[in-house]
Amino acid sequence: MDSDGDLQNSRSETSEKAFYCNDEDDCKVGSEAEDDDQHDVGDYDAFDEAEPISARKAQLPFTVLAEQDIKQRQEAAVESVMSVLLLSKTQAEILLRNFDWCANQVHEKWFANELSVRDRVGFLENPTIKPQVARLGEMECRICLEYHPIKMMQATACCDHLFCLSCWGGYAHTSISEGPGCLSLRCPIPGCNAAVGDNLILSVASQEDKKKYRRYILRSFVEANKMVKWCPAPRCENAIEFTSESGVHDVACACGHNFCWNCLEEVHRPVECTTVAKWLLKASAESENVNWILANSKPCPTCKRPIEKNSGCMHMTCTPPCKFEFCWLCLGPWSEHGGETGGYNTCNRYEAEKKDGKHREDEKRRRMAKKSLQRYTHYYERWASNEKSRTKALSDLKDLQAxxxxxxxxxxxxxxxxxxxxxxxxxxxxECRRVLKWTYAYGYYLPEEDDAKKKFFEYLQGQAEAELERLHDCAENGVEAYLGANAPTETAFNEFRLTLARLTAVTRTYFKNLVKALENGLTDVESSAPEASSKAKKRRKKGKSSRGDYSSRLMDEDGNWYCWHCTFANTGTSTTCSMCHHENS
Structure with a gap:
């Protein structure tokens, strides 16, 4: 879209800061990028990873590698091997591909056992078969068995087996068409292990095959490095090098796509990759369809086809070709029913069988399926709703900036x-919509029997969600008031600025606490869960005085006090925080 460039140009320095950090040290882990601005590129999807306002510019824990960056690293490795081992460029490239593009590993293996390395990669010093000249100035190609001028014959760098250029071209084309295995080609002669170098392949291949071959070489560098992965976005050819050991795998490609470097799914902090995989599989699989069928239908007694009863009486008729008529309640033939069994709306036979426990297991299974379906639907709808809101917010931000x-x-x-x-x-x-979305997947997999953790989770989630709704409402509706012909005064606009900035800070604090709690496995549940125990109440009551002392210490020269919970500056006469409504006790 035409506006994408405008959006990426408008991104400020905050786009290079980590949004949430486990601690300050996590934010200090940096990349080795040569260009500090290479992460500041992308379309409006780059706003998926919003960041807070901060005076300290944190280094990013990853490096975006464009095609040229990868080539430069390959060339540097080749130069290193050539200078240390005194080998040709072709030989250096073959060695590096055999040792995962690690120059240090090549040096180590070569000096430890050169003969073993030569045998492994196909560097033959003494060819086993010598070619024979059949005619003056001509030679027989061992593939097509025809005679060609010697100048039209070519051998590998490691053996003396000569083949015509036409046969070499066919050999290269077939190998390249079969995939990346062409990077480890050997001499066509059976029993000859001599490696075929890039220079030979590129000299005989077509333009299309050359392009494919060079692409395979480029990809081999990324796929051999455990710390480098391709960006999963469609049509993106960037790679991401991960340099952090903090455990946070959120990365942002220069194309604007944000994803988890570990599992390559969308950014999903604070939920673990395994939970995301289970959730997405459940959302796309047929498991909930089975639950729905079990909860809302019964099998035909004859053909076992599931039938849903959505209205009407208990008289059911299966679809053709079965056409069996039966009672919905007891599943018995309708021919055995009538006024004496309860008519069309009840079934005395079913009630009697129910008392005897005949339908107990079926009903129990149906209730469990219905409960499971309702629980999943509850979490899924809220997960999807927040994703929809996040997408809408991205669109609104685009319009706002434009x-x-x-x-x-x-x-x-x-x-x-x-x-x-x-x-x-x-x-x-x-960003908060994204976090909130994934907290519903987190909540779904919380053990139902762990009531304390569940209540604590719902409390933290509810508090964060409430603050987010306040911020979203203020940002969405507040700006409109200042755009019309009768726009308020500049003083009113400055007040709006303070209100929105404070709401942003408070919401950030709530979500930072939520993320930290979930990543720690809700370990603070015993002391932090609301109404968790009488001891917890006493601790909170006792803590009020200490917080009061803390608040009294956080007062400025004008007598304004700073909230211990959200750090909002309140007037000295107020007893509750105007922002988060916590008491200044």
Whole structure:
């Protein structure tokens, strides 16, 4: 789209900061990127990974490698092997591909046992078969068995087996068409282990085959390196090198696609990759269809085809060709039913069998299936709803940057930096929607019997969600009021700026706490869960005085106090925080 470039150019330095960090050290893990700006490229999807406002610019734990970057690394490795082992470029390339493009490993193996390495990669010093000249100035090709001028014959760099250029071209074409195995070609003569170098293949291959071959060489570097992976976005040819040991695998490609480097799915922090895999499989599999059928239908007594009863009486008729008529309740033939069995709306026979426990297992299984389906539907609908809201927020941010921010700048004669708080709020909303979405997958897999953890999780999730809704409402509806012909005064706009910025900060704090709690496995449940125990109540009551002392220490010279919970600055006369409503006790 035409506006994508405008969006990526508008991204500020905050796009290079980690959104959530386990601790400050996590944010300090840096990449080895040569170009500091290479992560600041992408379409509006790059807002999937919003970041907070921070004075400290954290280094990113990954490096985006474009095709040219990969080639430079390959060339550097080739130069290293050539200079140390005094080999040709072709030989250095063959060695590196056999040792995962690791120059140090090549050096180590070569000096440890050169003969073994030569045998492994196909560097023959003494060819076993010598070619024979059959005619003056001509030679027989061992593939097509025809005679060609010697200048039209070619051998590998490691043996003396000569073949005509036409046969070499056919051999190269067939091998390249079969896939990356062409990178380890050997001499066509049976029993000859001599390696075929890149220079020979590229000299006889067609333009299309050359392009494929070079692509295989490029991909071999990435696929041999455990710390480098291709970006999974369609049509993206970038690779991502991961350099962090923090355990956080969220990365952002220059194409704008954000994903988890570990599992290659979308960014899903704070949920683990295994949970994401189970959730996505469940969402796409037929398991819930089976549950729905079990919960809402019964099998025909004759053909066993599932039948749903959505209205009407108990008289059921199976579809053709079965056409069996039966009672919905007891599943007996309808011919045995009538007024004496309860008529069309009840079944005395079923009630009697129910008392005897005949249908107990079927009903129990049906109830369990229905309960399971309802529980899954509850979490899935909220997961999908937050994804829909996140997508809508991305679209709103795009419109905001394309139209509304410029209007605000013109109306109030402001520099661009003075409206950046609005963009920061939307970035926060987008990221929080993503986090909130995945907390529902987390909640679904929480053990139902662990009631304390479940309540604590729902409490944290509810608090964070409530703050997010306040922020979203303010960002969505607040800006509109300042765009019309009767726009409020600049003083009112400054008040709106403070309100939105504070809401952004508070929401960030809530979600940071939520993410930290979930990543720690809700280990604070005993002391933090609301109404968890009488001891917890006493601890909280006792803690009020200490928090009061803490709040009294956090007062400025004008007597304003800072909330111990969200750090909002309140007037000295207020007793509750105007932002998060916690008491200043």
């Amino acid at each position: 139209l509304q921010l410029e209007k605000l700048i013109d109306i109030y004669s402001l520099p661009a930096s003075q409206v950046e708080f609005i963009r920061d709020a939307w970035l926060q909303i987008i």
